Amino acid sequence: MTTSEKNNPQNEEPIALELRQVGKVFRSDTGARVKALEDVNLLVHQGEFVTLLGATGCGKTTLLNLIAGLDNVDGGILRLGDGLRFGDNIAHVFQHYTLFPWRTAVSNVSFGLQMRGIPRVERHVRAEALLGKVGLKGFENAYPHELSGGMRQRAAIAQALAIEPKLLLMDEPFGAVDDSTRTELQQMLTDVWQENQTTVLFVTHNIDEAIVLGSRVLVFSERPGRIASEFKIDLPRPRDRMTQEFTQLFIQIRTALSVQLD
Ligand SMILES: Nc1ncnc2c1ncn2[C@@H]1O[C@H](COP(=O)(O)OP(=O)(O)OP(=O)(O)O)[C@@H](O)[C@H]1O
Ligand SMILES: [Mg+2]
Structure with missing residues (x-):
């Protein structure tokens, strides 16, 4: 049983995405092997909003690229839910924008x-x-x-x-916008997610953003990346940053992240 199954025993929505013991190794130009991901286990149900936090270089972009079918896994199993197909109903917002x-x-x-x-x-x-x-x-x-x-x-x-899209992969999409625009875009994305029941995987470096948006926050270990801990976010939406529950979650997640950075 994956970590997410243990934490979400009551989620009866169909599966959108399943990863079992997924690994990814790159070979650098000098021939050195870089183990980007190791033993990633993840189960995402349709309609979940999963946010991913982790140190730079821990493999978050690599993971989204694997899910998007832009690269192959080097071990383990990656399975998309029924009816999900890239080029059809999966969209990807890249870390560095890509417009024609x-x-x-x-x-x-x-x-x-x-x-x-x-x-x-x-x-x-x-x-x-x-x-x-x-x-x-x-x-x-x-x-x-x-x-x-x-x-x-x-x-x-x-x-x-x-x-x-039925599955939306977003790699630090709000990294380059100012704070007030970021708040507006977070609200817009929450509305779109609620209206369309899209499944969202959202990478961010911002703990506050991960809590404001996510129904679940995943914290990655340092490279090779794997899911080190996860937090279910049950706070009502729109999320109020000023509550004690929000602050407590923020502290717990920051601690989980700093353990990874030690
Ligand atoms: N095409 C590639 N060839 C070789 N190494 C790669 C390639 N893509 C990624 N890597 C390596 O894999 C590791 C993970 O990279 P990745 O871009 O997934 O990190 P990240 O978690 O998205 O980091 P950031 O938060 O800075 O965006 C890094 O060590 C990186 O150098
Ligand atoms: Mg990245």
């Missing part, structure tokens, strides 16, 4: 809809609405080089949401 430089913001956001054969007018309307949702109203026709780093990241988030 030759497309405008609205055309970047509508790209996935174009690939799915949605008529031009409809995809435009949906893309414009999403750009509004992420705070980019008025920048629909801007090219990526005309946007700031944080604005590009918001466009990348709108692009991911456009296909109404």
Whole structure:
């Protein structure tokens, strides 16, 4: 039984994602072996919002890439739930934004809809609405080089949401935005998650963000990364940072992280 099964015995939703003893080894240019992940066990049910915290270089991006099918596991089993397919209903917001430089913001956001054969007018309307949702109203026709780093990241988030994914992989998506925008985007993402019952895996370096968003917080060990501890977050939403429960969780998670950093 995985750690998550032990902590979620009552979750009867279908499984979105299962990893058993997953490992990943890279070979550097000099030929040295870098063990990025070792013995990662994780069970995620549909509709969960799982946030991942861990020191830099512990393998968080590697894990999302494996789940997205961008790289192969070197050991263990990685299984997606029924009906989940990359290129269809899994979206990925990368740590470093990835927009097509030759497309405008609205055309970047509508790209996935174009690939799915949605008529031009409809995809435009949906893309414009999403750009509004992420705070980019008025920048629909801007090219990526005309946007700031944080604005590009918001466009990348709108692009991911456009296909109404069943599984959303997000790698530090709010890393490049200011605090008040971050709070707005956190609320927007929570709303999207609640409306669409998307399963979300969200990497962050920010403990506060992990608690505000997650139904479960996973803390990774240092490389080779594995799940060192996890915290179920039962606080009502929207989450109030000023409560004693929030502060207690914050301290517990910070302690779990600092143990990893010792
Ligand atoms: N393509 C690759 N080739 C060789 N080594 C790699 C490759 N990708 C990642 N690594 C190594 O694997 C380890 C984990 O990297 P990863 O990018 O997954 O970390 P991370 O937890 O996302 O870090 P950060 O918080 O800084 O984004 C690092 O030591 C990194 O150097
Ligand atoms: Mg990373």
